[in-house]
Amino acid sequence: MLNVRTSILAALISGFAALAVVPGTALAYDENSTAAVNVDAQGVGLQGYDPVAYFTDKAPVLGNSAYKASHNGVTYHFASKAHRDQFTANPAHYAPQFGGFCAMGVALDKKLDGDPQAWKIVDGKLYLNVNKEVQKKWLEDVPGNLKKANMEWPQIKDKAPKDL
Template structure:
């Protein structure tokens, strides 16, 4: 009877653990670089369109929403800590074009645009240009897909 009870507890722990890791995480995070490949999300708001992303430092980090975010300065880190929802990219930092099409993929920090004070990132310059052509519609489609799109990887069998 004790063995049967222990077996049931082990099965319950296994099922709960498996569900805790189902789907993609809510924030795109590189295993060694951190959230959005180490780019400073606050710095985007001071860049001119087309500028390269500013890469953050290991000296200025903050863990939020399950990911380590890096910043170029203590000032930028503190701004993020005060209001992470203002600075965090849309769709957890996954490619906006991909989310509009119902899946998630990584991003390139230099493929970005701020629209209505929100940061959008894309996988590549090509996906950025394709997203930008019909940006308003793509944003509506991605908004409708988010966050359910995080579970698509499970159906495809390619969760990170």
């Protein structure tokens, strides 16, 4: 178990190192926030991506601020009025799990930024990971990782990432 955790942490660290060399990468992540949702300075979730598009288009699609709606303190942008209307009819269905934080990070008792490009729908719910390398580890045992994450989330959701 220790070796698995060590290798996952190594993947997370290398993933952060990869992010550091990508110029212009703007993350929504706030190390000091105690909010249970991952938003940018304007309160926008999913870094402006349309949460409905993951379900309908099976791909991340950047939203348009002309079409927006709020749910649980997060403003989401949508690619179309139709997507916004779908979301407002059932926001809990479309909103990302764990407040948009990395699902693998939550399984490891951490609140890490969620990358809208590293996503997966499991049992009708949207999950993000901090990057695609970490997502590969998460996908190795989705049921086990979700079980761990669901146990950890209540304890960490209101803590600042820097305190974990």
